[in-house]
Amino acid sequence: MRWLAVALLCGAPAFAQEFTTLKGHGGPIMGIAVSHEGTVVTASFDNSVGVWEGRSPDWLEGHDAAVNAVALGDGFIVSGGDDFTVRLWSDAPRVLGQHKGKVMALAVSGDLVASASWDGTLGLWPLTGEGRLLDAPGGVNTVAFDTPSRLYAGTSTGQLMRYDLDTGEALPLANHGFGINELIVSPDWIAYGAVDGGTRVIDHSGDEIADFTLDRRPILSMAYHAPSHQLAVGDGHGYIMMLDTAAWAITRDFRATRQGPVWALAFSPDGATIWAGGLDDVAYGWPVASLDAFEPGISGERSFLRDADTMSNGERQFMRKCSICHATTPGPSRKAGPTLHGIFGRRAGSLPDYPYSETLATSDILWTDATIDTLFDQGPDHYIPGSRMPMQVISGATDRADLVTWLKQATTTEDTK
Numbered sequence: 001m002r003w004l005a006v007a008l009l010c011g012a013p014a015f016a017q018e019f020t021t022l023k024g025h026g027g028p029i030m031g032i033a034v035s036h037e038g039t040v041v042t043a044s045f046d047n048s049v050g051v052w053e054g055r056s057p058d059w060l061e062g063h064d065a066a067v068n069a070v071a072l073g074d075g076f077i078v079s080g081g082d083d084f085t086v087r088l089w090s091d092a093p094r095v096l097g098q099h100k101g102k103v104m105a106l107a108v109s110g111d112l113v114a115s116a117s118w119d120g121t122l123g124l125w126p127l128t129g130e131g132r133l134l135d136a137p138g139g140v141n142t143v144a145f146d147t148p149s150r151l152y153a154g155t156s157t158g159q160l161m162r163y164d165l166d167t168g169e170a171l172p173l174a175n176h177g178f179g180i181n182e183l184i185v186s187p188d189w190i191a192y193g194a195v196d197g198g199t200r201v202i203d204h205s206g207d208e209i210a211d212f213t214l215d216r217r218p219i220l221s222m223a224y225h226a227p228s229h230q231l232a233v234g235d236g237h238g239y240i241m242m243l244d245t246a247a248w249a250i251t252r253d254f255r256a257t258r259q260g261p262v263w264a265l266a267f268s269p270d271g272a273t274i275w276a277g278g279l280d281d282v283a284y285g286w287p288v289a290s291l292d293a294f295e296p297g298i299s300g301e302r303s304f305l306r307d308a309d310t311m312s313n314g315e316r317q318f319m320r321k322c323s324i325c326h327a328t329t330p331g332p333s334r335k336a337g338p339t340l341h342g343i344f345g346r347r348a349g350s351l352p353d354y355p356y357s358e359t360l361a362t363s364d365i366l367w368t369d370a371t372i373d374t375l376f377d378q379g380p381d382h383y384i385p386g387s388r389m390p391m392q393v394i395s396g397a398t399d400r401a402d403l404v405t406w407l408k409q410a411t412t413t414e415d416t417k
């Protein structure tokens with residue numbers, strides 16, 4: 001594959017040190033990794049992986065559901081997602097590992113890939129040869145290598161586990177009590193972030209070094225840049241806290257999204273830029289040195305970022321409950337669901353360029369005010385069982401009516417009337 005050689009091996013000058021937005025994904029950004037050369041790799045809810053050498057990406061398509069995690073090795077990319085697979089992207093892209101639950105995080109050491117899964121196991125997948133699974137005491141949210149034969153993992157039940165890959169020994173190092181979402185392992189310390197907002201640093205025997213817990217939760221992302229001693233922590237309130245790991249002090253704390261969580265973080269190779277992803281369909285590159293110049297929030301041009309009270313109730317319903325998966329504009333969209341442009345009067349499952357489920361493709365429902373109302377009165381799981389639309393009900397009759405009214409004007413243009 002030509003792009004891999006270009007993106008990962010050539011060292012193209014990637015991004016200047018200015019505030020950067022990478023636009024193109026059709027859904028939230030769940031994972032980010034940056035190569036030694038500065039190429040940014042993003043994992044998205046829209047089922048795809050973006051490889052950004054500049055502002056127009058190459059897309060890696062193959063996952064059947066949201067992609068939660070990406071990691072880079074020497075000349076390869078790995079990704080893991082809600083389709084339970086770990087995929088390898090190299091000259092010969094393929095499924096590298098298979099879980100029985102969502103894959104939430106990945107780590108790479110040499111040619112060994114480790115995966116954290118909600119099926120309660122860690123996967124170990126060498127690029128050549130058989131993979132194997134290690135049992136964990138709960139769903140696994142995060143994984144990191146200490147040495148090539150030693151691995152740490154954080155579980156949804158709050159355990160921080162250490163695995164010796166040579167002996168198979170599994171040692172519970174700490175019990176946080178709340179799910180551990182993120183983990184950074186360095187030779188001298190281990191930092192972890194948890195569902196309750198816990199942000200702690202311990203040594204390799206489990207003793208506490210520092211505690212940076214603020215009143216924000218959950219902690220959702222972490223990134224570390226060893227040469228500059230910077231540790232970045234992203235939370236559910238949209239803040240990024242920067243720590244100096246030489247002094248164990250908070251150096252910056254800033255709001256990186258107008259609303260919503262910071263799901264993904266990664267530093268540029270020189271540590272001068274912190275890349276962040278969240279609910280917005282874009283990845284933001286923040287120049288660390290000039291962060292103070294950026295006042296709280298960013299001027300969002302997307303309707304999603306607009307103040308909720310300037311919207312009608314119908315639009316608000318759509319923005320909150322549908323826009324993450326559906327566009328209202330014509331043409332193929334990169335979102336997880338089909339565009340709803342021209343939906344009124346359309347037969348279910350009839351867009352030629354969207355890969356519908358069997359259920360929807362063979363359905364004889366005609367989408368009208370009444371059928372869309374029924375869809376969310378009963379919920380897709382009852383109205384069209386077998387459809388890939390997630391279970392959700394809008395219980396208020398007025399909310400449904402407002403949604404249908406708004407949807408009608410937003411999805412109808414002259415040529416669809």
Ligand code: HEC
Nearest residue numbers: 321322325336337338348349350356357360387388389390
């Ligand atoms: C998490 C993603 C997701 C959310 C949120 C979501 N949908 Fe969907 N929707 C889908 C998917 C995926 C399909 C295609 C389902 C299939 O093929 O079985 C779909 C299909 C549909 C269809 C049928 C389209 C067609 O061409 O037949 C309609 C109508 C629809 N959604 C409306 C909505 C509305 C209105 C909302 C908000 C109240 C919403 N959806 C929220 C993912 C979503």
